[in-house]
Amino acid sequence: xxxxxxxxxxxxxxxxxxxxxxxxxxxxxxxxxxxxxxxxxxxxxxxxxxxxxxxxxxxxxxxxxxxxxxxxxxxxxxxxxxxxxxxxxxxxxxxxxxxxxxxxxxxxxxxxxx
Amino acid sequence: xxxxxxxxxxxxxxxxxxxxxxxxxxxxxxxxxxxxxxxxxxxxxxxxxxxxxxxxxxxxxxxxxxxxxxxxxxxxxxxxxxxxxxxxxxxxxxxxxxxxxxxxxxxxx
Numbered sequence: 001x002x003x004x005x006x007x008x009x010x011x012x013x014x015x016x017x018x019x020x021x022x023x024x025x026x027x028x029x030x031x032x033x034x035x036x037x038x039x040x041x042x043x044x045x046x047x048x049x050x051x052x053x054x055x056x057x058x059x060x061x062x063x064x065x066x067x068x069x070x071x072x073x074x075x076x077x078x079x080x081x082x083x084x085x086x087x088x089x090x091x092x093x094x095x096x097x098x099x100x101x102x103x104x105x106x107x108x109x110x111x112x113x114x
Numbered sequence: 115x116x117x118x119x120x121x122x123x124x125x126x127x128x129x130x131x132x133x134x135x136x137x138x139x140x141x142x143x144x145x146x147x148x149x150x151x152x153x154x155x156x157x158x159x160x161x162x163x164x165x166x167x168x169x170x171x172x173x174x175x176x177x178x179x180x181x182x183x184x185x186x187x188x189x190x191x192x193x194x195x196x197x198x199x200x201x202x203x204x205x206x207x208x209x210x211x212x213x214x215x216x217x218x219x220x221x222x223x
Contacts, residue, residue: 033210040215041215042118042200042202042212042213042214042215042216043200043202043211043213044213045210045211048210058210088155090157092157097210100144100145100162100164101162102147102159102162103147103159103211104159105149105156105157105158105159107154107155107156108155108156108157110155
Protein backbone atom coordinates (compact mmCIF):
# COMPACT_ATOMS: atom_id res chain seq x y z
CA UNK A 1 0.00 0.00 0.00
CA UNK A 2 1.89 3.07 -1.28
CA UNK A 3 -0.30 5.76 0.36
CA UNK A 4 0.79 9.17 -0.96
CA UNK A 5 3.58 9.19 -3.53
CA UNK A 6 5.48 12.33 -4.49
CA UNK A 7 7.92 12.78 -7.34
CA UNK A 8 10.64 13.87 -7.58
CA UNK A 9 12.24 13.56 -4.13
CA UNK A 10 14.95 16.12 -4.89
CA UNK A 11 15.27 18.83 -7.52
CA UNK A 12 17.60 21.74 -8.20
CA UNK A 13 16.38 24.49 -10.51
CA UNK A 14 17.74 27.74 -11.78
CA UNK A 15 15.81 30.96 -11.24
CA UNK A 16 13.16 31.33 -13.92
CA UNK A 17 12.86 27.65 -14.76
CA UNK A 18 9.54 25.88 -14.45
CA UNK A 19 8.68 22.49 -13.08
CA UNK A 20 5.79 20.37 -11.89
CA UNK A 21 5.70 18.38 -8.66
CA UNK A 22 3.60 15.26 -8.94
CA UNK A 23 1.47 13.68 -6.23
CA UNK A 24 -0.68 10.57 -6.33
CA UNK A 25 -2.67 8.77 -3.62
CA UNK A 26 -4.13 5.28 -3.71
CA UNK A 27 -6.49 5.55 -0.72
CA UNK A 28 -9.51 6.80 -2.69
CA UNK A 29 -9.35 10.08 -0.76
CA UNK A 30 -11.46 13.02 -1.85
CA UNK A 31 -9.26 15.84 -0.56
CA UNK A 32 -5.66 16.64 -1.39
CA UNK A 33 -3.25 19.35 -0.25
CA UNK A 34 0.08 20.94 -1.04
CA UNK A 35 2.20 22.37 1.79
CA UNK A 36 5.60 23.93 2.03
CA UNK A 37 7.89 23.61 5.04
CA UNK A 38 10.59 26.18 5.73
CA UNK A 39 13.12 26.25 8.59
CA UNK A 40 11.68 27.73 11.77
CA UNK A 41 8.15 27.78 10.41
CA UNK A 42 5.23 25.42 10.55
CA UNK A 43 3.82 23.75 7.48
CA UNK A 44 1.93 26.26 5.36
CA UNK A 45 -0.87 25.41 2.97
CA UNK A 46 -0.25 26.43 -0.65
CA UNK A 47 -3.34 25.03 -2.38
CA UNK A 48 -5.90 22.38 -1.66
CA UNK A 49 -8.51 20.39 -3.52
CA UNK A 50 -11.51 19.57 -1.37
CA UNK A 51 -12.85 17.20 -4.00
CA UNK A 52 -12.17 16.14 -7.57
CA UNK A 53 -12.76 19.05 -9.91
CA UNK A 54 -12.18 21.81 -7.33
CA UNK A 55 -9.08 23.67 -6.21
CA UNK A 56 -8.67 26.59 -3.81
CA UNK A 57 -5.91 28.84 -2.58
CA UNK A 58 -4.36 28.31 0.80
CA UNK A 59 -2.19 30.60 2.88
CA UNK A 60 0.73 31.06 0.44
CA UNK A 61 -0.47 30.51 -3.17
CA UNK A 62 1.55 33.18 -4.99
CA UNK A 63 3.90 31.79 -7.62
CA UNK A 64 2.16 28.41 -7.79
CA UNK A 65 -0.57 26.73 -9.78
CA UNK A 66 -2.24 23.38 -9.23
CA UNK A 67 -4.18 20.81 -11.20
CA UNK A 68 -6.42 18.10 -9.81
CA UNK A 69 -5.96 15.76 -12.74
CA UNK A 70 -8.33 13.10 -11.39
CA UNK A 71 -9.27 11.75 -7.98
CA UNK A 72 -5.83 10.21 -7.47
CA UNK A 73 -3.50 12.95 -8.72
CA UNK A 74 -2.83 16.53 -7.65
CA UNK A 75 0.09 18.39 -9.19
CA UNK A 76 1.85 21.61 -8.17
CA UNK A 77 3.49 23.80 -10.81
CA UNK A 78 6.09 26.51 -10.44
CA UNK A 79 5.88 28.60 -13.61
CA UNK A 80 8.97 30.75 -13.00
CA UNK A 81 10.94 29.52 -10.01
CA UNK A 82 12.38 32.03 -7.55
CA UNK A 83 14.94 31.49 -4.76
CA UNK A 84 12.17 32.23 -2.21
CA UNK A 85 10.51 29.01 -3.34
CA UNK A 86 13.41 26.93 -2.06
CA UNK A 87 11.65 24.67 0.42
CA UNK A 88 10.48 21.18 1.21
CA UNK A 89 7.11 20.48 -0.37
CA UNK A 90 4.64 17.97 1.03
CA UNK A 91 1.54 16.58 -0.57
CA UNK A 92 -1.18 15.16 1.67
CA UNK A 93 -4.59 13.61 1.31
CA UNK A 94 -7.60 12.97 3.52
CA UNK A 95 -10.93 11.26 3.19
CA UNK A 96 -12.80 14.54 3.25
CA UNK A 97 -12.10 18.22 3.78
CA UNK A 98 -13.17 18.24 7.39
CA UNK A 99 -11.23 18.73 10.57
CA UNK A 100 -12.03 15.24 11.86
CA UNK A 101 -10.21 13.52 9.03
CA UNK A 102 -6.52 12.63 9.51
CA UNK A 103 -4.18 13.66 6.73
CA UNK A 104 -1.72 11.27 5.11
CA UNK A 105 1.52 12.77 3.90
CA UNK A 106 3.96 11.96 1.16
CA UNK A 107 7.71 11.83 1.84
CA UNK A 108 8.30 15.34 0.55
CA UNK A 109 10.19 16.98 -2.31
CA UNK A 110 13.31 18.95 -1.47
CA UNK A 111 13.50 21.79 -3.97
CA UNK A 112 16.41 24.21 -4.31
CA UNK A 113 16.24 27.28 -6.55
CA UNK A 114 19.61 28.76 -7.43
CA UNK B 115 -5.93 33.05 12.04
CA UNK B 116 -5.20 30.54 14.75
CA UNK B 117 -1.92 31.25 16.55
CA UNK B 118 -0.25 28.02 17.67
CA UNK B 119 2.47 27.84 20.29
CA UNK B 120 4.36 24.67 21.12
CA UNK B 121 6.67 24.18 24.06
CA UNK B 122 9.37 23.31 24.48
CA UNK B 123 10.90 23.99 21.06
CA UNK B 124 13.73 21.56 21.78
CA UNK B 125 13.93 18.75 24.33
CA UNK B 126 16.72 16.30 25.07
CA UNK B 127 15.99 13.53 27.53
CA UNK B 128 17.35 10.19 28.65
CA UNK B 129 15.86 6.90 27.61
CA UNK B 130 13.03 5.90 29.91
CA UNK B 131 11.98 9.41 30.89
CA UNK B 132 8.38 10.63 30.76
CA UNK B 133 8.02 13.28 28.07
CA UNK B 134 5.45 16.07 27.83
CA UNK B 135 5.00 18.38 24.86
CA UNK B 136 2.51 21.23 25.09
CA UNK B 137 0.41 23.00 22.49
CA UNK B 138 -1.67 26.14 22.96
CA UNK B 139 -3.81 27.84 20.36
CA UNK B 140 -5.74 31.08 20.21
CA UNK B 141 -8.99 30.29 18.37
CA UNK B 142 -11.63 27.72 19.27
CA UNK B 143 -11.39 24.56 17.24
CA UNK B 144 -13.31 21.40 16.46
CA UNK B 145 -10.33 19.03 16.43
CA UNK B 146 -6.58 18.93 16.96
CA UNK B 147 -4.02 16.72 15.25
CA UNK B 148 -0.65 15.54 16.54
CA UNK B 149 1.90 14.61 13.89
CA UNK B 150 5.36 13.08 14.00
CA UNK B 151 8.10 14.01 11.56
CA UNK B 152 10.97 11.56 11.40
CA UNK B 153 14.61 12.63 10.91
CA UNK B 154 14.31 11.48 7.29
CA UNK B 155 11.51 13.99 6.78
CA UNK B 156 8.40 11.80 6.53
CA UNK B 157 5.29 12.95 8.42
CA UNK B 158 2.78 10.62 10.03
CA UNK B 159 -0.44 11.38 11.83
CA UNK B 160 -0.39 10.19 15.46
CA UNK B 161 -3.68 11.40 16.89
CA UNK B 162 -6.74 13.38 16.07
CA UNK B 163 -8.86 14.40 19.03
CA UNK B 164 -11.68 16.76 19.80
CA UNK B 165 -12.09 16.10 23.53
CA UNK B 166 -10.62 14.21 26.45
CA UNK B 167 -7.78 11.79 25.98
CA UNK B 168 -6.51 9.22 23.49
CA UNK B 169 -3.85 6.56 23.99
CA UNK B 170 -1.85 4.60 21.46
CA UNK B 171 0.89 2.39 22.85
CA UNK B 172 3.25 4.63 24.85
CA UNK B 173 1.75 7.81 23.46
CA UNK B 174 -1.05 9.72 25.17
CA UNK B 175 -2.71 12.87 23.88
CA UNK B 176 -5.02 15.08 25.90
CA UNK B 177 -6.99 18.18 25.03
CA UNK B 178 -8.83 20.83 27.03
CA UNK B 179 -11.05 22.66 24.58
CA UNK B 180 -12.05 25.35 27.10
CA UNK B 181 -8.41 26.11 27.96
CA UNK B 182 -7.34 25.88 24.28
CA UNK B 183 -4.53 23.53 25.22
CA UNK B 184 -3.34 20.07 24.30
CA UNK B 185 -0.50 17.87 25.51
CA UNK B 186 1.32 14.91 24.05
CA UNK B 187 2.92 12.52 26.52
CA UNK B 188 5.41 9.75 25.84
CA UNK B 189 5.91 7.14 28.55
CA UNK B 190 9.10 5.07 28.83
CA UNK B 191 10.75 7.10 26.07
CA UNK B 192 13.09 5.35 23.64
CA UNK B 193 15.69 6.65 21.16
CA UNK B 194 13.36 5.69 18.30
CA UNK B 195 10.94 8.37 19.63
CA UNK B 196 13.47 11.00 18.51
CA UNK B 197 11.58 13.15 16.01
CA UNK B 198 9.82 16.47 15.56
CA UNK B 199 6.30 16.51 17.03
CA UNK B 200 3.83 18.92 15.48
CA UNK B 201 0.41 19.96 16.69
CA UNK B 202 -2.17 21.21 14.24
CA UNK B 203 -5.49 22.57 15.47
CA UNK B 204 -8.35 22.78 13.03
CA UNK B 205 -11.53 24.81 12.98
CA UNK B 206 -12.67 22.95 9.90
CA UNK B 207 -14.00 24.54 6.75
CA UNK B 208 -11.82 26.64 4.50
CA UNK B 209 -9.19 27.28 7.16
CA UNK B 210 -8.09 23.66 7.36
CA UNK B 211 -5.19 22.93 9.68
CA UNK B 212 -2.83 25.44 11.28
CA UNK B 213 0.51 23.88 12.12
CA UNK B 214 2.76 24.63 15.06
CA UNK B 215 6.51 24.98 14.46
CA UNK B 216 7.15 21.67 16.13
CA UNK B 217 9.05 20.31 19.12
CA UNK B 218 12.38 18.70 18.31
CA UNK B 219 12.78 15.72 20.67
CA UNK B 220 16.01 13.78 21.16
CA UNK B 221 16.06 10.70 23.39
CA UNK B 222 19.55 9.66 24.35
CA UNK B 223 20.35 6.01 25.21
